[in-house]
Amino acid sequence: MTTVFPQTARIRVLVVDDEASSRRTLCQLLQMSGFFCAVAANGAQALEIVHSFHPQAIIMDLMMPILDGFEPTRRLKDHEDTRSIPVLALTGSTTPGDQQQARRAGVDAFLTKPINLDHLLLHLRQHLPDPLAPAARGDRSSS
Numbered sequence: 001m002t003t004v005f006p007q008t009a010r011i012r013v014l015v016v017d018d019e020a021s022s023r024r025t026l027c028q029l030l031q032m033s034g035f036f037c038a039v040a041a042n043g044a045q046a047l048e049i050v051h052s053f054h055p056q057a058i059i060m061d062l063m064m065p066i067l068d069g070f071e072p073t074r075r076l077k078d079h080e081d082t083r084s085i086p087v088l089a090l091t092g093s094t095t096p097g098d099q100q101q102a103r104r105a106g107v108d109a110f111l112t113k114p115i116n117l118d119h120l121l122l123h124l125r126q127h128l129p130d131p132l133a134p135a136a137r138g139d140r141s142s143s
Helices: 020-032 043-053 068-076 096-105 117-127
Strands: 012-016 035-038 057-061 089-090 109-112
Touching: 012 043, 020 035, 035 043, 043 057, 043 068, 043 089, 057 068, 057 117, 068 089, 068 096, 089 096, 089 117, 096 109, 109 117
Parallel strands: 012 035, 012 057, 057 089, 089 109
Antiparallel strands: none
């Protein structure tokens, strides 16, 4: 059974995958679960979009042309403004070497294709702030 986050429409997720059908399917699943979604076809596009979209989480395919998922993850984690954004690696590869390389790049979770939506939502819940907490809603006053 798929769990829907309360007030997830405010949570922005960037989906980065070179396969158009994978981007489309994953974004549709996230939207059905209440998330707001943007897409990028490679790591270079992801680095451009992240500064205008301001995602609260990134789902990053690791094996892509132009710029794979490892390098943009490293760059995001090295930059003060983006290092706290959770990056969930998504790949068809399950080798321990790929997992180690992804962890060294700074990914926060390692997920394999085909994606299990409940598993993905569990990882998002673990890595995102509580959407009902005042800071997550943008409240600046304390009660």
